[in-house]
Amino acid sequence: MTTLSDNITARPTRPYAPGNAAAPGGSATTAPPLLAVRDVRISDRVADRDIVHGVSFELTPGRTVGIVGESGSGKTLTCRAALGILPPHFEIGAGSIEIDGTDTATLTAADWTALRGATISAVFQDPASYLNPSIRVGAQIAEVVRVKKGLGRREARHRAVELLHAVHLREPELVYGQYTHELSGGMLQRVLIATAIAADPRILIADEATTALDVTVQAEILDLLADLRERAGLALVVVSHDLAVVSQLCDEVLVMRQGHVVERGPTRTVLHEPRHEYTRLLIAEHEQYGLDKFLAKEDA
Amino acid sequence: MTTEPSPRSPSGTREPSPPEDSTGTRAQRSPGDSGRLREARPTGHSPGPGTTPPPVLQVAGLRVRYGLGRRRRTALDGVSLDVARGETVGVIGETGSGKSTLARAILGLVRADAGTIAIGGEDVGGHNRRRWRALRRRGVVQYVFQDPLRSLDPDLTIEDSLTEPLLVQGVPRQEAAARARTFLDRVRLTEELLGRLPGELSGGQRQRVAVARALVTEPRLVILDEPVSALDSANRVQILEILKELRSDGVALVFISHDLGSVAGIADRIAVLHQGELVETGTARDVIQRPRHPYTRLLVSSAPTLHGAPAERAERAALRALLHV
Amino acid sequence: MVRRVLALTTGRIAVAILTLVALLAVLGPLLAPQDPLATSDTMLAAASGDHWLGTDYLGRDVFSRLLDGSRVSVLGSLEVALTALLVGAVPGILSVYLGRGFEWITLRLADTLVALPFLLFAVAVIALLGNGITQAMLVTGVLVSPLFYRVARAATLAVARSPYVEAALISGASLGWVVRRHVWVKVLPPIAVALAQTIGVGFVIVSSLTFLGIGVQPPAPTWGGLLASDLGYLSHRPWAPLTPALLIMVTVWGSNLLADAIRDVSGEAGRALVNQRRARANRPDKADPAPAGGTR
Numbered sequence: 001m002t003t004l005s006d007n008i009t010a011r012p013t014r015p016y017a018p019g020n021a022a023a024p025g026g027s028a029t030t031a032p033p034l035l036a037v038r039d040v041r042i043s044d045r046v047a048d049r050d051i052v053h054g055v056s057f058e059l060t061p062g063r064t065v066g067i068v069g070e071s072g073s074g075k076t077l078t079c080r081a082a083l084g085i086l087p088p089h090f091e092i093g094a095g096s097i098e099i100d101g102t103d104t105a106t107l108t109a110a111d112w113t114a115l116r117g118a119t120i121s122a123v124f125q126d127p128a129s130y131l132n133p134s135i136r137v138g139a140q141i142a143e144v145v146r147v148k149k150g151l152g153r154r155e156a157r158h159r160a161v162e163l164l165h166a167v168h169l170r171e172p173e174l175v176y177g178q179y180t181h182e183l184s185g186g187m188l189q190r191v192l193i194a195t196a197i198a199a200d201p202r203i204l205i206a207d208e209a210t211t212a213l214d215v216t217v218q219a220e221i222l223d224l225l226a227d228l229r230e231r232a233g234l235a236l237v238v239v240s241h242d243l244a245v246v247s248q249l250c251d252e253v254l255v256m257r258q259g260h261v262v263e264r265g266p267t268r269t270v271l272h273e274p275r276h277e278y279t280r281l282l283i284a285e286h287e288q289y290g291l292d293k294f295l296a297k298e299d300a
Numbered sequence: 301m302t303t304e305p306s307p308r309s310p311s312g313t314r315e316p317s318p319p320e321d322s323t324g325t326r327a328q329r330s331p332g333d334s335g336r337l338r339e340a341r342p343t344g345h346s347p348g349p350g351t352t353p354p355p356v357l358q359v360a361g362l363r364v365r366y367g368l369g370r371r372r373r374t375a376l377d378g379v380s381l382d383v384a385r386g387e388t389v390g391v392i393g394e395t396g397s398g399k400s401t402l403a404r405a406i407l408g409l410v411r412a413d414a415g416t417i418a419i420g421g422e423d424v425g426g427h428n429r430r431r432w433r434a435l436r437r438r439g440v441v442q443y444v445f446q447d448p449l450r451s452l453d454p455d456l457t458i459e460d461s462l463t464e465p466l467l468v469q470g471v472p473r474q475e476a477a478a479r480a481r482t483f484l485d486r487v488r489l490t491e492e493l494l495g496r497l498p499g500e501l502s503g504g505q506r507q508r509v510a511v512a513r514a515l516v517t518e519p520r521l522v523i524l525d526e527p528v529s530a531l532d533s534a535n536r537v538q539i540l541e542i543l544k545e546l547r548s549d550g551v552a553l554v555f556i557s558h559d560l561g562s563v564a565g566i567a568d569r570i571a572v573l574h575q576g577e578l579v580e581t582g583t584a585r586d587v588i589q590r591p592r593h594p595y596t597r598l599l600v601s602s603a604p605t606l607h608g609a610p611a612e613r614a615e616r617a618a619l620r621a622l623l624h625v
Numbered sequence: 626m627v628r629r630v631l632a633l634t635t636g637r638i639a640v641a642i643l644t645l646v647a648l649l650a651v652l653g654p655l656l657a658p659q660d661p662l663a664t665s666d667t668m669l670a671a672a673s674g675d676h677w678l679g680t681d682y683l684g685r686d687v688f689s690r691l692l693d694g695s696r697v698s699v700l701g702s703l704e705v706a707l708t709a710l711l712v713g714a715v716p717g718i719l720s721v722y723l724g725r726g727f728e729w730i731t732l733r734l735a736d737t738l739v740a741l742p743f744l745l746f747a748v749a750v751i752a753l754l755g756n757g758i759t760q761a762m763l764v765t766g767v768l769v770s771p772l773f774y775r776v777a778r779a780a781t782l783a784v785a786r787s788p789y790v791e792a793a794l795i796s797g798a799s800l801g802w803v804v805r806r807h808v809w810v811k812v813l814p815p816i817a818v819a820l821a822q823t824i825g826v827g828f829v830i831v832s833s834l835t836f837l838g839i840g841v842q843p844p845a846p847t848w849g850g851l852l853a854s855d856l857g858y859l860s861h862r863p864w865a866p867l868t869p870a871l872l873i874m875v876t877v878w879g880s881n882l883l884a885d886a887i888r889d890v891s892g893e894a895g896r897a898l899v900n901q902r903r904a905r906a907n908r909p910d911k912a913d914p915a916p917a918g919g920t921r
Binding site: 070071184185214215216217218219220222223226227241242243244245247248271281282283284285286287288289290291292293294 | 540559560562565584600603604606620
Binding site for chain 3: 407409433434435436437438439441442443445447450451452453455456461464465468469510513517
């Protein structure tokens with residue numbers, strides 16, 4: 001536990017300071033992984049069967065791993081396992097998850113609480129249900145800052161406005177005092193991202209974070225995530241049912257189906273030389289029915 | 301699978317429009333637009349010169365407003381759109397663009413404040429409830445909803461749902477059942493599903509049942525409101541393939557979606573709705589490869605793609621600033 | 626629906642209780658061993674071979690009075706429930722379809738009825754129409770009808786805005802068609818729940834009215850009346866109110882059980898519940914209810 005807290009306090013990068021980003025280039029591959037998922041199997045204790053059959057990936061600062069799969073493929077369970085919030089009767093049957101060098105199997109509930117938000121954080125599909133409708137959104141961000149960073153009331157407020165600014169909300173002061181029903185879906189998702197990065201986590205999991213949004217808003221959120229990755233050296237896990245969403249942002253892609261990882265590799269390789277039939281279907285959908293049908297032609 | 305989108309023009313009068321002459325941003329008012337759009341101008345009840353059949357759907361200058369007094373809001377303003385026989389038109393619009401209002405106005409579920417709507421040459425704008433019912437009973441226009449979970453009555457078997465539009469028309473039960481079987485086959489479902497309840501079907505199966513229900517009356521126009529948005533890839537492709545087959549039967553489709561990507565592969569023409577106005581109309585290729593209106597440009601650059609250079613973040617940011625979104 | 630209710634243990638218990646009560650109502654007066662109105666010298670007697678439940682302050686056989694009074698009590702509560710159903714549910718469904726005017730008027734009427742204190746109102750109406758069980762029950766029925774109005778209206782509203790009703794309308798279905806085919810099935814379960822509940826409430830109302838002497842003239846026995854007269858002689862026979870009170874309680878409980886059972890089995894969740902039980906009973910090995918296939 002001491003190593004963990006040491007790591008957090010000794011962390012050199014100041015987030016949101018431009019020009020201070022961790023280089024996502026070649027050095028990243030040699031850096032020790034922030035998040036290492038090793039052959040994780042998740043089983044349902046009640047039904048007594050495996051839901052996820054072995055998922056492995058490693059994530060280093062400034063890098064992005066994408067997980068693609070339809071609903072029920074086990075991608076969300078994998079994310080929840082990494083956050084230590086598996087639903088009641090699910091458990092990690094085999095394999096290990098290491099966050100910043102610490103095996104999560106050794107963590108107590110208190111350790112998890114300290115870890116979540118400060119080291120690993122997440123945003124999910126329906127932002128409205130993760131925010132309290134009767135509390136101003138700014139106060140909810142400030143609360144995270146006060147609890148996780150130990151800041152005073154005034155400092156926390158200042159920091160919350162800063163965060164709202166960092167997620168490209170145009171009038172952060174105004175948004176600070178608003179309630180959830182006054183904000184659009186895209187704005188709510190940005191508020192949620194601000195909450196998620198409030199305690200300067202090093203890993204951010206975006207689980208279908210853009211699925212319910214309009215396409216232009218989705219692009220904005222994806223741009224924002226890319227931006228945060230570059231500026232703060234955030235490591236991202238992007239989960240989506242849409243291969244195109246994942247391929248925009250990710251260095252490495254895992255394709256999951258019915259709990260199995262059917263394809264894994266660098267994004268470029270997966271897109272150009274898909275080996276599994278399901279990956280080919282995902283690609284074909286875009287090439288035959290999506291914009292790629294027209295855009296690919298232009299390239300040729 | 302052809303990669304070439306071949307918009308079959310039933311009139312044959314359409315000349316290929318050189319991209320250079322398309323300078324206007326508002327398709328309706330741009331003089332240098334394609335022949336299709338000129339032909340699409342409302343010509344009243346008399347079909348144009350020669351043997352050109354009237355478009356299946358003619359919408360001209362449609363305006364729909366909601367609410368009263370200070371809270372009055374314009375959902376659609378001056379929307380004109382024509383759909384020819386066997387043509388697939390994609391209507392792209394995001395939340396609040398008025399795309400659902402457009403669909404509901406065409407179906408007579410929302411009353412227009414101004415403008416005309418003609419279905420198969422028949423002006424339906426002044427229709428009262430009774431005349432709408434008579435029109436609907438002919439089964440000319442059908443609708444497919446976004447949410448396959450709620451668009452089928454949970455207490456009716458698949459067979460009951462499928463035969464309903466026919467029974468309403470007065471088709472004998474046996475004949476209706478036979479037709480239901482045929483169309484179940486068309487959407488690649490097996491007959492054993494007929495006795496099941498919607499709750500026992502997967503989302504993809506349910507949406508195919510919904511498509512089959514829209515087809516049993518052999519409509520000339522089907523309006524689809526986000527028909528694939530709630531589905532996963534495999535089911536999405538399957539529905540799109542079924543819809544593609546429909547075109548060769550001469551069924552006109554109005555495919556409404558928030559996502560340019562899901563419409564691109566199937567639409568002959570694309571119309572872009574932005575804040576209640578049609579900002580751009582053109583062939584799918586033109587709209588995607590040479591978008592003119594900044595909003596269309598933003599849509600194209602925002603749509604996630606696999607290959608092809610996605611537009612730079614900076615460009616998107618500039619477009620957003622331009623549009624004040 | 627009936628079969629699904631009977632599949633539940635609570636449903637079976639409820640049906641058994643209510644059947645028994647109904648039998649009592651039909652056959653009660655015939656089964657009474659003695660004349661319920663005949664007085665005798667043995668007043669306030671304890672239970673014995675002659676008088677199974679003892680006698681009251683005029684020496685009348687309590688058991689006979691209970692049996693004889695059941696018809697009035699049961700019929701009364703049924704009358705309340707059916708009146709309420711008719712006066713409430715039908716306008717409730719129609720309020721969604723018959724336009725703004727009808728909707729506004731019925732809504733205000735329902736509000737007004739809720740605002741009236743019903744016992745007082747019942748007393749007032751009886752003063753006008755004359756004392757009789759039928760008048761009293763009709764008035765009470767009208768007064769509890771807002772429950773049915775609200776329940777039916779809410780259920781209809783939920784259905785009326787669903788896409789499948791719109792799909793039917795787009796296919797040219799008439800209002801009657803939509804109500805028959807889509808609305809009725811959805812509105813029935815909540816109404817059945819309300820009905821079962823109202824039967825229970827009806828018992829309490831009939832009992833309290835007769836307890837007050839409204840609706841039924843004093844010599845004629847009812848469960849509530851018995852309870853009232855027994856209460857006057859608690860010092861002599863402290864256990865006497867027990868039997869009529871128990872009868873009322875069990876019947877109300879039966880109605881509530883039935884209401885619960887109907888609620889449990891109605892709707893999609895209910896169907897899933899019953900199916901699950903059946904599946905578990907029949908094929909314990911087949912865990913996955915999802916249908917396979919459908920694709921060619």
